[in-house]
Amino acid sequence: MRKFLFIFISAVILGIAAYFAFIYYVPFSEGYRSGELIKFSRKGVLVKTWEGEISQGISGAQIFKFSVQDNEQKVIEKLKDFQGKYVKVTYKERYATFFWLGDTKYFIIEVVQEDSPHFRK
Secondary structure (H helix, E strand, C coil), rough: CHHHHHHHHHHHHHHHHHHHHHHHHCEEEEEEEEEEEEEEEEEECCCCEEEEEECCCCCCCCCEEEECCCCHHHHHHHHHHHCEEEEEEEEEEEEECCCCCCCEEEEEEEEEECCCCCCCC
């Protein structure tokens, strides 16, 4: 009976660890989005996470919501500087997220400022 209980508990712990590793390390998709950075803030009650929004249309009808992990300090600083400007972001989409990482499944890994296609010089 002890051996069965040990194997059962080990299998459950291993299954939970495999689930968390899969969600964290295996991206669902990777891609790029461009638009005007309209919001970037640190929010949360118990766990603070960096969250932002990019408007992808002139009227703001298409909003791309994203999160940034705390270990991406360069990305966080750039997003703070680019507030209100047209940006292109590189993201990884995960199958799911954990509450301590962010509110969305989209995590920004790189950001660059671009010229807006709506206002030509």
